[in-house]
Amino acid sequence: MKRKERDGKEEEEKEMLCRSQGPIAVDLKNARVTRLPAAEFDSLPFDLKMDIVSRLDAKSVMKFGHVSKFWCSIIRSRGFIDSFFSSMSSKQQSGFIVALGNGLCNEPEEKLTFFFSFVEEESSCSSSSFVPNLEMAIPVGLSSIRDSFASLHGFLTVAVHGGLMVCNPTTEQVIKLHTSTRFVGYDPIQGQHKALLVESRYHRSDHLDHKVLTLGPSCQEWRVIEGTPGPYRPISVGVCVNGVIYYGAHNSADFRNPVLVSFDVRTEKLSFIQAHKPLLQWGKYSIFIDYNGKLASIVRYPYDRFNSFDLWILQDPEKHEWSMQHCVFPSSLWDSVWGLELSFPGTNKAGEIIMAPTLLSPKIGPFYIFYYNVKTHTVRRVRLLGIGDNKEFRRSYGFLKQRDCFVRIAPQHVHSIASL
Structure with missing residues (x-):
């Protein structure tokens, strides 16, 4: 009888432990680890x-x-x-990467970019803060606040001074791509990462050469793509959605007709998709994201603070059909933002749109990102601990004297042990 009571009490304690919200402190000095002998x-x-x-x-x-x-x-x-x-586990697969880099520093030794990972658990919808983990650093600075930064099945593509770089934080591998490389995509069917090079032919911006490189241990030479849809001019950062790279462009003789170029990573075929003029009216400031497995564009006024944006979603690529929804958020959101720009790096697994400042404030203080729920038109604020909120952090990573520290976010990052 006493044994049953003792067992019942132990089960109750285990259940209470599982329900606890905060982390459990562990004394690593006194902790004892049981190891399996190598022979066994x-x-x-x-x-x-x-x-x-x-x-x-x-x-x-x-x-x-x-x-x-x-x-x-x-x-x-x-x-x-x-x-x-x-x-x-779902905990290991869910998260995002934050890149902090000095973009305008003059000294080569000050050009550093650090990658921090944050875990988003299923129960984190009500969390008010996330804890960072330093993954790796590269000795280059970020090129600008609007260039590419994305996570593609564990590989990070980041625009730095001199072109695109691909990193795997898990293996700590880094490769630099050809200076004319514009985009990187991932084919989930064959499990391949490919880089797309787009460069002018005969010094004419409307006639382009396209080349593809398959990344990985057996990386081969660049392959020329034939049968492009016609002359065009790329004008925006690209995004990869379900194995297809999309980017904005102008085509036709006078380059006033906006289109989207789609590049199928697996078949290596390019085609045009008709796009409404608002999607590309801001040129290189145009925003494209992966929204619940579909291509989406966020249209807003890019030169000042704004309280709303239009969400365009590509419903049918073959029929060129789009839907549009007007999204409004409270102006008080800007009280937690330094500067005039917010980035829209994508969504979390719950489908909430992520909004984040593009610069680290020169004043030491909390750094927040925001999650916008399209259905309820509500915004929740989450603090990223350790991202510039104390003097020791800025001194340790070289951000104490730098006024312009770029911030980029790559959502839905996964750990990959694949080699570059």
Whole structure:
């Protein structure tokens, strides 16, 4: 009887522990870790070994690959990479990356960009703050506040001085692409990342050459794409949605007719989609995002504070059909924003549109991002802890004297152990 009562009390304590909202403090000095002896691990069946390794986090798996050449080959295989990703918990798969970089510094040693990850759990819809984790840093500065920054199945594409770079924070690999590379996309069917190069032919901006490069360990040469839809001029940053890269352009003889260029990453085919004039009226300031698996454009006045925007959604690419919804948010939102610009990097898994300041305030204080619910027209504010809210942070990462520190966000980032 006493044993049942004791067991019942233990179960009750476990249930209370699971329901607790805050993190549990752990004394690492007195913590005791039980390790499985190497001999016992080697004696386990191979399938069981794979199951154990697949339960590790991405960083630990990469360290495990240094055990032997055999395990390195296993972890680098496509089958294991796909299996590992599918077995990851929702907590590991959900999050976003914030890039902080000095864009206008003159000294080469001051040109640094840092990548911080933030976890968005399913229960974080009511959270008021997120805690950062430093993933990696690269010795280059961000090129501007409007250029490309995106997460594509674990790979980050970031525009820096001199062109596009691709990074994998998990493996800490970095590659720099050709200076004429404009876009990077991901094909979820074949599991491939590809870069699209667009450059003028014979010094004419309307006649373009298109080349494609497949990223990865077996990276080959650039391939020329034939059969482009006609002369056009790219004018906006691109976005990859379900294996298709979209970017704004002008076509026809006088380049006044706005269109969207779509590039299928898998088939490597380009085509035009008719676009309404408001979508590209601001040229390079035009915004395109992945909205619940569909291409969307956010139209707003880009040169001052605004209290509303139009959300255009591409409902049918083949029929060139769009829908539009007017979105309004309270003007008090700007009380938490320094500067005049907000970025729209995309959405979270719940479908809320993310809005964030494009610059770090020169004054030390909290940094907030905002989530806009299209259905309810409500905005919630979330503080990113550690992003410039104390002097020690700015001193440690070199942002203490820099007035212009660019901030970019790549939503729905996932951990990937794939190699560049």
